[in-house]
Amino acid sequence: MARFRLQVVLSQAQGKHPAKRALEEAIVAALLVEPGIETAVIPHLYDLDAQHPGRLCLEGIKGDMVMLSWLYSRAAFWLLDRDGVKGREGQICLKPPSEDEEEVEPPKGIGSLNPPDRFIYCLDLRESDKHEDYMAEIRRIAAECRERADAKANAPMMVDLGVKVNGEAGNGSQFSPAKLLQTPGRRWHPVIDYSRCTNCMECIDFCLFGVYGVDDQQRILVDQQDNCKKGCPACSRVCPEHAIMFPEYKTPAIAGAPVGGIESLKIDLTKLFGGTDAINIAAQERDRELVADGRAAVGLSVGIPKRQADKADEPKDDLDKLMDQLDEFE
Amino acid sequence: MDQLTFLMGKYAAVLPKDRRYCRNHMWCVAEADGNRFGFTAYAVRLMQDVYFLDWSVNVGDHLQALGPIGHIETSKATADLFAPIAGTLTTINNELLADPSKINLECYGEGWLFEMTGDSGDALSPDDYYQFLEQNWEKTQRMLKGHM
Numbered sequence: 315m316a317r318f319r320l321q322v323v324l325s326q327a328q329g330k331h332p333a334k335r336a337l338e339e340a341i342v343a344a345l346l347v348e349p350g351i352e353t354a355v356i357p358h359l360y361d362l363d364a365q366h367p368g369r370l371c372l373e374g375i376k377g378d379m380v381m382l383s384w385l386y387s388r389a390a391f392w393l394l395d396r397d398g399v400k401g402r403e404g405q406i407c408l409k410p411p412s413e414d415e416e417e418v419e420p421p422k423g424i425g426s427l428n429p430p431d432r433f434i435y436c437l438d439l440r441e442s443d444k445h446e447d448y449m450a451e452i453r454r455i456a457a458e459c460r461e462r463a464d465a466k467a468n469a470p471m472m473v474d475l476g477v478k479v480n481g482e483a484g485n486g487s488q489f490s491p492a493k494l495l496q497t498p499g500r501r502w503h504p505v506i507d508y509s510r511c512t513n514c515m516e517c518i519d520f521c522l523f524g525v526y527g528v529d530d531q532q533r534i535l536v537d538q539q540d541n542c543k544k545g546c547p548a549c550s551r552v553c554p555e556h557a558i559m560f561p562e563y564k565t566p567a568i569a570g571a572p573v574g575g576i577e578s579l580k581i582d583l584t585k586l587f588g589g590t591d592a593i594n595i596a597a598q599e600r601d602r603e604l605v606a607d608g609r610a611a612v613g614l615s616v617g618i619p620k621r622q623a624d625k626a627d628e629p630k631d632d633l634d635k636l637m638d639q640l641d642e643f644e
Numbered sequence: 645m646d647q648l649t650f651l652m653g654k655y656a657a658v659l660p661k662d663r664r665y666c667r668n669h670m671w672c673v674a675e676a677d678g679n680r681f682g683f684t685a686y687a688v689r690l691m692q693d694v695y696f697l698d699w700s701v702n703v704g705d706h707l708q709a710l711g712p713i714g715h716i717e718t719s720k721a722t723a724d725l726f727a728p729i730a731g732t733l734t735t736i737n738n739e740l741l742a743d744p745s746k747i748n749l750e751c752y753g754e755g756w757l758f759e760m761t762g763d764s765g766d767a768l769s770p771d772d773y774y775q776f777l778e779q780n781w782e783k784t785q786r787m788l789k790g791h792m
């Protein structure tokens with residue numbers, strides 16, 4: 315039986331945070347002596363443009379992959395997807411499942427376009443400050459992947475030409491570590507979570523900077539990433555499905571924090587108590603960028619969705635469930 | 645006590661009839677030298693257990709209607725808080741800063757928030773506030789969902 319090797323990629327934090335670097339180094343040191351693991355270290359995933367050796371290294375990995383980064387798991391997964399490093403989302407068990415975890419609803423988004431039959435596991439390096447926790451999870455993932463690979467090898471009539479050869483999980487080794495770690499410039503652009511995106515096109519109507527486009531299947535795409543205005547998360551606020559993430563934004567919900575579990579994210583009741591709503595904030599943020607570009611502010615006159623007037627009869631949503639759960643406490 | 649009850653799902657939010665209500669879900673009672681404000685049962689129900697309350701304004705400050713005045717964090721929510729009316733802040737219920745749980749226990753009594761002078765003429769009657777809740781309940785659910 316061919317020897318299975320799992321490719322692990324560690325994406326470094328921006329800057330030189332000593333505690334983060336120390337954790338990264340401890341993990342890499344442990345990975346290097348771990349049997350059955352290939353390791354590559356790249357700079358901060360979000361900052362890699364199409365020409366960076368780190369991107370090319372990632373594109374060369376065809377088998378199952380573990381990505382360790384200082385990004386929320388969702389953000390890292392869909393960032394890779396946008397960069398053409400596609401696969402199926404591997405489930406992470408870094409933390410014990412919380413007691414009142416809800417059943418995850420099947421995603422209603424349009425999903426990734428033709429993801430290959432391999433799994434990508436994205437671990438958020440902020441989940442724990444102990445390298446042992448990550449190593450334990452990587453060993454669990456390696457076992458899971460090995461089992462899947464074995465099952466596949468034993469299955470009759472599986473023809474999978476050129477997609478993956480066991481024992482050649484990746485070819486990160488063709489890039490020297492120094493080349494891989496060339497410091498990229500900082501970038502700022504949205505990342506679409508296609509498990510939530512319904513292709514409603516509100517973002518392309520709203521953004522006036524030409525960031526969004528459509529692919530040849532008429533699917534929404536973050537087309538011109540570097541047209542985006544640094545610090546501006548406005549399109550994320552207008553997305554009705556909360557599918558748009560800015561992985562470096564300070565608000566967890568916009569940066570791609572896990573969603574679904576009611577404990578994971580508190581509701582923002584600011585609007586209820588008299589604050590202005592997300593659409594207004596988004597329009598203000600957009601105006602600021604328009605004016606900075608020497609263009610005229612447009613306020614709420616352009617690309618504001620006529621939202622949600624007809625959403626009454628949907629199946630139970632998160633709030634319904636939340637309310638039901640609250641009722642059960644009585 | 646004479647009261648209305650607004651049904652939030654299966655939960656009944658009580659609205660005492662001895663006071664008036666602001667659209668930012670604070671109740672309002674006229675005092676000798678101003679108005680006392682606190683959260684309605686509706687607001688408390690959505691927030692659940694209050695963990696932390698913080699005011700960004702001080703006694704004596706002149707507040708604009710819906711100007712930011714503080715922040716609250718609860719077991720289920722966070723929110724910035726805004727002045728219900730325009731006027732001068734005269735008293736803050738300092739006991740809540742150390743132990744905000746009174747907001748949950750007695751939102752219409754000892755869990756009051758602050759007092760301020762100013763015209764509270766725009767505050768709604770209990771019946772009108774009930775209608776306001778009814779009209780906005782669907783929208784509120786959608787808004788909340790949007791933040792999940």
